[in-house]
């Protein structure tokens with residue numbers, strides 16, 4: 001079984017998980033933008049990991065575009081976000097991102113990191129605006145990721161943990 005692990009990561013969490021998965025599996029690992037679909041099609045198992053930005057999973061547009069060329073492959077997707085894991089929130093992310101031909105692909109969640117000082121100016125301003133908007137709500141009405149965002153504030157948080165890899169590794173071996 002030949003496998004490849006691809007990541008689309010702006011701030012490093014999806015990349016970190018992809019590299020940990022590569023260590024565990026011995027699969028090749030690279031950034032999605034470095035690899036052509038022709039190369040990817042040489043592998044039996046394709047794992048794609050992407051950060052979540054405003055509820056969208058990075059890298060999925062590539063998969064949507066090329067899914068017909070990868071029909072006979074075992075495809076697994078994981079995403080990294082600031083939110084703690086919650087089943088309902090995960091279902092919403094899945095429904096929002098994995099429609100049509102992507103709907104049967106298994107999706108896993110690995111909690112990522114959050115550091116406003118490391119963000120691009122645009123992202124930092126976006127997150128500040130988001131925080132301001134969320135701050136107007138009653139804390140009891142916060143979504144899980146909104147709560148995480150408010151708790152993190154300006155401090156750097158890193159929730160990456162190898163424990164999130166176990167279900168992905170089981171799916172690869174299934």
Ligand SMILES: Cc1cc2nc3c(=O)[nH]c(=O)nc-3n(C[C@H](O)[C@H](O)[C@H](O)COP(=O)(O)O)c2cc1C
Nearest residue numbers: 009010011012013014051054055081082083112113
């Ligand atoms: C502009 C922006 C929007 C974000 N939106 C979400 C979100 O909707 N849900 C979430 O859980 N995390 C969100 N995050 C946090 C990122 O998902 C988190 O930092 C993750 O580690 C990103 O993956 P990466 O480190 O591989 O880039 C957002 C971060 C930024 C900068």
